[in-house]
Amino acid sequence: MHKKVGLFIIFLLLVLGAWLALRPQEPTEAQRRTSYSYTLLARLINGEARGEPYVGQVAVGAVILNRAQHPRFPNTVAGVVYQPGAFESVSRGQIWTPVKSSSYRAAQAALSGWDPSGGAIYFWNPYKPVSRWIWSRRIISRIGKHVFAR
């Protein structure tokens, strides 16, 4: 009887351990402090570029920051991210999926000044339907599945 209870407790601990190990990672205090835009940027990167190589994730983050600096876009990260219809993952609610630690790292790199997009203000996946006029933008580079344009 006691043996069974013991085994059950061990099983519970194992489940708890697995859960602790596998749950999405929280940012550290140092990361959180860095910027108010940080978490939102990480969410957008996670929503838009989860399956992309890390460099592609940093580039997506850089595009958001480039937009916030650009005179023709809203001036804040929140304004850019929540511009109606601007990002598929925001429209569909995917930015609320648990954020992977690599998305946090990518957001950090973009905020620290890394811009692998080459100063782009647009990106899209050429194999998905996108609005026609976006193809009139000047394409700068291609990283993973995304093209980056100005």
Added chain:
Amino acid sequence: MRRWTGWLFGVLTLFFAIWGITQYMAKQNLAIRLENSYQRAFYELTYNIDSIETLLTQSMASNSRERQMKFFSDTWRQASAAQSNLGQLPFSKMPMARTEKFISQVEALCFNLFRKVGGGGDVSGGNLDSLKGYAQQAKHIKESLSKMQPLFENNPSWEGIEKATMAQIVAPGKGGTAPGKAGKRPSEAGSLENNPVVKSFMMMEDGLKRYPDPDFEGNMLNFRERPRGFTGSQITRNRAIAIARKFVAPGKQNELARVVATEKGDVPAFHVEVIPRKQEQRRGKNSWRTLMSISQKGGHLIWMITERNVGKQKLTASEARVRGQNYLKSLGYEGMESLAAEQFDGVVNVSYVRKIGDVWIYPEEIKLQIAHDNGEILAFEAMSYLTFKGAVRAPAYPLTRAQAQGRLQKRLKVERVRKAVIVNDRFKQVATYEFKTALGKERFLIYINAVTGDEEKVIREIPGQTEII
């Protein structure tokens, strides 16, 4: 028995009817709330544009410095609000470039004029021409928007645009569309283009194109510093690969390296990827991959990013800093000294700045990301360095340190002084004295121009965020 099934059927019907009605009402409720938020953004935009038009016109008539400053700051504020409101309308998939340009230019012009008049300057003839040009454009937008009002009187109008926009972006692709052909789906694209509100906005946009683009002196909106560090001749792909090998860790210099893409931005570049030769190192826990951008002219490394898991911390922050310094030196970046460091999970970002004598040249900055486990340089960023490289040789310091310090606010306690060249908010490189000062518990970096004595910049230091070395 039959009576029993009859009852069950009745109850179920009633249940589903009530459920359906509740769902419908909830949906209606949300749709109305969405419509209302779009309506609010639209009406606020109308108000902002009305105000801009009136204020611009008034500012041209005024001859009082105080009044003019109020007109310019109000216009600036209204333009900023207009941009925010326009950004909340579901137009992200439509080219509204001309209207957005108008708003941002009015904002910048009025900010410039506010500073000019506040600094004792006068509104020039050229300024008046610009104001007049923008007032005409504002009038056009104002009239177009007021013509749209009847469109909103009968039925919810924004819902249609919202749906058409979403259909364009979230429509499931039928096996993927080839580049260049995407978006040519008549039913969805058509419904957006035929929407009366969208049509009116497009007409407004077209109308705006007929006005001359007034522009104004001191327009820095599209200013980009001409990069001067990309010296040298065109390089081949093989040369780019050879250069890339120099920047990775010594143990990785014989791994696979290839050009994976070309970059066609302001600075054409090759993207060189370095990956392990061993298949098993390409996936899983010990996998790594480095991507670099190397300019086609001169073969300068612009950025490098390495993706890998970082193990336990073995290096102290200062050891990491020294590694970075040696790394730069060994690659031929002379006179770079560490300026600031930021610690994150497993890595430290250190910025190195060029020092000429005792003067720090802040724009010539290279950032390195250094791994805490073995000191490998994971990432490199030199866009600023390459843009400003060699722009300053021997900066002049006509004002003495004491003279510059005299320009500080008297309540500040000076803790440290440095000579630093910075880029000011007019995008000019200026020689300054950097005073690290304290006011109560707050710390500030204050930059005093070493020629004019003007206060160029005030930076507040946030404790725990960046460690200035």
